Amino acid sequence: MENLLKEIDQHIDRVQDFPQEGIQYKDISPIFLNPGLCDRIIKVFAESNRGKIDAVCGIESRGFLLGVQIARELGVPFILIRKAGKLPPPVISQEYDLEYGSAKIEVKEGHIKPGQRILIHDDVLATGGTATACAELAERCGAKVEQFSFLIGLSFLNGTEGLKKYTSNVQILLEY
Numbered sequence: 001m002e003n004l005l006k007e008i009d010q011h012i013d014r015v016q017d018f019p020q021e022g023i024q025y026k027d028i029s030p031i032f033l034n035p036g037l038c039d040r041i042i043k044v045f046a047e048s049n050r051g052k053i054d055a056v057c058g059i060e061s062r063g064f065l066l067g068v069q070i071a072r073e074l075g076v077p078f079i080l081i082r083k084a085g086k087l088p089p090p091v092i093s094q095e096y097d098l099e100y101g102s103a104k105i106e107v108k109e110g111h112i113k114p115g116q117r118i119l120i121h122d123d124v125l126a127t128g129g130t131a132t133a134c135a136e137l138a139e140r141c142g143a144k145v146e147q148f149s150f151l152i153g154l155s156f157l158n159g160t161e162g163l164k165k166y167t168s169n170v171q172i173l174l175e176y
Helices: 002-010 029-033 035-047 062-074 129-140
Strands: 013-016 024-027 055-059 078-083 091-098 101-108 117-125 144-153 170-175
Touching: 002 035, 002 170, 029 035, 035 062, 035 170, 055 062, 055 129, 062 078, 062 117, 091 129, 101 129, 117 129, 129 144
Parallel strands: 055 078, 055 117, 117 144, 144 170
Antiparallel strands: 013 024, 078 101, 091 101
């Protein structure tokens, strides 16, 4: 596992002062240039969830990249969690707070089923706002969040704190 984490880290570009001054952006796009690395990442996420979940919810947009592959590896449905206005009705919406303002995510009505055990996947865990909103959405549909998974976690933002309300099972491959 240590070798995998080193390889992931080596494939992440650091972009200083993006998207604003003082921020060092962690660009995961080079990971997708290496199919073997992607396969190993997907297997790690899938193995920790095999037999424990009924569906994967991927958060738009980068949560789709690995999320759909994790679902496929597990043989379970992949559920799109989209930004407001991207899905045709009927949808179920969940609003959440941002640093300045608010945002909304949506899922197609009926895609999350009552009683489903859900894995929520996204690329990066920062403050946890979007993942928490997704968990709220899943619970409103009658599902249970079994695990959150993230490729990267920004530990200095304490994003895991808000997720503990739903499950203590939070998988982060690489933390900064």
